[in-house]
Amino acid sequence: MDTSIFTNTALISGVVSFFLTYYYVGVGITLGYHRILTHRSLQVPKWLEYLIVSGGYMCLMGSPIVWVAVHRLHHLKSDQPGDPHSPRDGFTHALYQWMFEMNKYQSDDEVKSVCSDLMKDPVYRMLGSDHKAGQAMLCLSMVVATRIIILALFGWPALLGNVLATVTVFWSTQFVNTFCHMDNHGYRTFKTREDSRNVWWVAALAMGEGWHNNHHAMPKSAQHGMAKHEFDITWATVVILEKLGLAKNVIRPNPQVALSKRLQPVPHNVTLYHTTNEAKAKFTPGDIEEAYNASMLVTDKDEEYATAGKK
Ligand SMILES: [Zn+2]
Ligand SMILES: [Zn+2]
Secondary structure (H helix, E strand, O other): OOHHHHHHHHHHHHHHHHHHHHHHHHHHHHHHHHHHHHOOOOEOOHHHHHHHHHHHHOOOOOOHHHHHHHHHHHHHHOOOOOOOOOHHHOHHHHHOHHHHOHHHHOOHHHHHHHOOOHHHOHHHHHOOOOOOHHHHHHHHHHHHHHHHHHHHHHOHHHHHHHHHHHHHHHHHHHHHHHHHHOOOOOEOOEOOOOOOOEOHHHHHHOOOOOEHHHHHHOOOOOOOOOEOOOOOHHHHHHHHHHHOOOOEOOOOOOHHHHHHHEOOOOHHHOOEOOOOHHHHHHOOHHHHHHHHHHHOOOOOOHHHHHHHHHO
C-alpha cells in the first residue's frame, strides 16, 4: 500500500475543509449576524441571507435574534455600565464569562423588543428569542449533528479541519470583544465614545471585524477596513455580491462623519480615501455635526432600541 498517497489525500482534505469552513462560518458571523442582521448595512435575497447566517449558527453563535440583541446592547452601552462584555469589567469577563451572565444585562422581553424586526421572521423566531439554555442547546445539537454528517461523508481529516476552523473563528469573535476594547492593543483612527481600537491581528483572524474603532465610529457602514492597509475580507465579499447583483442598499462610510471624527495626527501615516480636501470642501460644519449625530445610530430604529433598553 502506498501510504504517501493516503497521507497526502488526508492532508489535502483537512486543509481544504479548514479553509472552506473558515470562510463559511466566518462570513456567517461577520456578514450574516453582524453586518446584515444587526446593523442592516446591506440587503441580500432572503435565501442568501439564510445561507450566510447558517454559517454563524454552525459556529455556535446561538440564536441570531439573541446574538443581535446582545450586540445592539453593546453598541448602545459600549464600555459603560450595562455593556454585556466590556473589558473594563475584567478580561475573562469580556472573553467568555459574560455569556453565562446575560440575564443580568438583558431580560427576555428586551431581547424581543430590541429585535422587533427579526421577530417577524419565523425561521429566526424558531431558533430562539430568549437567554434560556434551550436555544443554546438547540444550536449545540445542530452543530454536533452536522459534524457527525461531515465525519460520515468526508472522514476524519475533513472533520478535524472543520473543527479547528470553527474553534478559531469562535474565539476570534470573542477577541473582538476583548482586545479591540483594550488600550494596550492597536490604534484609534476615530474619536468615539468608547474604548474601541483597530487591531490588525484580530482583523486578520476575524475577517475584518478587528477594525473595530472604525466600526464604532460608523456602525452602519458595511465596510469596516477603511485605510489602504486595513484589509477586510468581509467587505471584499460584499463588493463581489454587489457586483453580482446579489447585494443592494450597501451602506458605505460617510465622508462627513469620517471628517468629523478623525483623530489627529493619523496613526501609521495612513490616508483614508474619503478624507481628501476635496471632500472637506463640500461640507459645512452643520452638515458634519448632523452626520456625526446620525452616525451614532446603530440601526434606523436606534431611538426605539434605546427606549426599549431602558424599560
Ligand atoms: Zn465594540
Ligand atoms: Zn456592531
